[in-house]
Amino acid sequence: METKILSSDINSILLAAKLISSNEIIGFPTETVYGLGGNAFSEEAVRKIFTAKNRPADNPLIVHISSLKQLDDVANAYSDLAKKLMASFWPGPLSLILKAKDCVPKIVTAGLDTVAVRMPAHPVARDLISKAKVPIAAPSANISGKPSSTTANHVYEDFKGKIPLIIDGGECQFGLESTVVAVDKEITILRPGAITKEMLESFANVNYDIYQNNGAPRSPGVKHPHYHPNARIVLLKGSKREIRQKAILQQGSHVGFFGRSELFEGLSCKTKGLLEEDNFLYTYAEKLYAFFRECDYLGVETIVIHEVAKLGLGHAIMDRITKAADEIV
Numbered sequence: 001m002e003t004k005i006l007s008s009d010i011n012s013i014l015l016a017a018k019l020i021s022s023n024e025i026i027g028f029p030t031e032t033v034y035g036l037g038g039n040a041f042s043e044e045a046v047r048k049i050f051t052a053k054n055r056p057a058d059n060p061l062i063v064h065i066s067s068l069k070q071l072d073d074v075a076n077a078y079s080d081l082a083k084k085l086m087a088s089f090w091p092g093p094l095s096l097i098l099k100a101k102d103c104v105p106k107i108v109t110a111g112l113d114t115v116a117v118r119m120p121a122h123p124v125a126r127d128l129i130s131k132a133k134v135p136i137a138a139p140s141a142n143i144s145g146k147p148s149s150t151t152a153n154h155v156y157e158d159f160k161g162k163i164p165l166i167i168d169g170g171e172c173q174f175g176l177e178s179t180v181v182a183v184d185k186e187i188t189i190l191r192p193g194a195i196t197k198e199m200l201e202s203f204a205n206v207n208y209d210i211y212q213n214n215g216a217p218r219s220p221g222v223k224h225p226h227y228h229p230n231a232r233i234v235l236l237k238g239s240k241r242e243i244r245q246k247a248i249l250q251q252g253s254h255v256g257f258f259g260r261s262e263l264f265e266g267l268s269c270k271t272k273g274l275l276e277e278d279n280f281l282y283t284y285a286e287k288l289y290a291f292f293r294e295c296d297y298l299g300v301e302t303i304v305i306h307e308v309a310k311l312g313l314g315h316a317i318m319d320r321i322t323k324a325a326d327e328i329v
């Protein structure tokens with residue numbers, strides 16, 4: 001199958017919507033990462049998503065909607081707290097776990113009685129959903145276990161020949177996947193993201209509960225290996241001074257350094273992603289996966305990154321890089 005990459009004009013969005021209506025799957029931009037989307041009501045389309053990604057069947061998908069009206073098509077009985085979160089953070093990078101309607105195929109929810117729902121903020125994603133006239137089930141557009149795609153080219157690398165169309169919406173704004181929360185009296189963060197604990201705290205008590213009491217993850221996706229490029233990842237911890245000293249020991253022509261420029265400046269390496277102080281955490285999140293992929297492309301053997309404070313967006317960054325790290329120094 002030929003895979004086309006088209007710029008995000010109205011004609012491409014109409015073509016993409018037509019493909020979705022005929023149960024094909026396509027790559028499309030969102031403000032977090034690119035999605036691999038299909039008609040959420042079609043078992044056939046959703047099966048294609050699982051096959052193309054090589055995704056384990058026990059890992060449920062997020063259903064993307066373009067209007068609150070569409071929410072009633074997929075979810076039942078949401079609480080006042082859930083409504084408040086929707087009013088404050090939708091459209092945007094927040095996925096809510098809600099009671100699923102029976103019409104949502106079990107393949108989407110991996111057999112759970114809940115469904116994750118998100119209204120993306122990206123205008124192309126919203127337009128696509130509204131033109132397709134169905135909610136779109138979409139995981140991140142990467143082969144399972146690889147870093148999520150933050151450009152159309154990343155999607156092409158992973159799905160060339162397997163899907164008919166990728167809509168190119170440029171680089172994703174956030175670069176990290178959405179925050180996933182379950183809501184009852186409290187808010188439970190199952191996957192941290194750009195909607196942070198601090199932002200949610202004005203609505204209710206918030207806790208991180210990646211694992212249930214019995215040790216099973218509440219969000220099945222977190223137990224699968226994640227976010228790994230081919231290169232080995234070394235995560236440096238400590239004060240700036242300690243990190244700089246540890247980085248000096250790591251340098252060499254097989255290395256890719258990613259992080260604050262003051263920590264890695266002047267060191268020998270194959271490639272560097274150096275970030276400045278301005279909007280440091282946002283840039284870290286935005287560029288991280290693209291750097292991982294660039295390193296694979298260049299044949300870098302060791303990627304050296306450094307920890308950040310677990311505050312605000314720092315929590316989501318630490319979640320991803322701790323999962324990705326092969327060695328913590």
Ligand code: TXA
Binds near residue numbers: 139179221222
């Ligand atoms: O930003 C994002 O969320 C991107 C874009 C495309 O929207 N999508 C994304 O999807 O990251 P994916 O499939 O890579 O991650 C979905 C996460 C997984 O960890 C999955 O286990 C969890 O959401 N999830 C989905 N449905 C769930 C449910 N009913 N209960 C608990 N966790 C759920």
Ligand code: MG
Binds near residue numbers: 139140148177
């Ligand atoms: Mg994913």
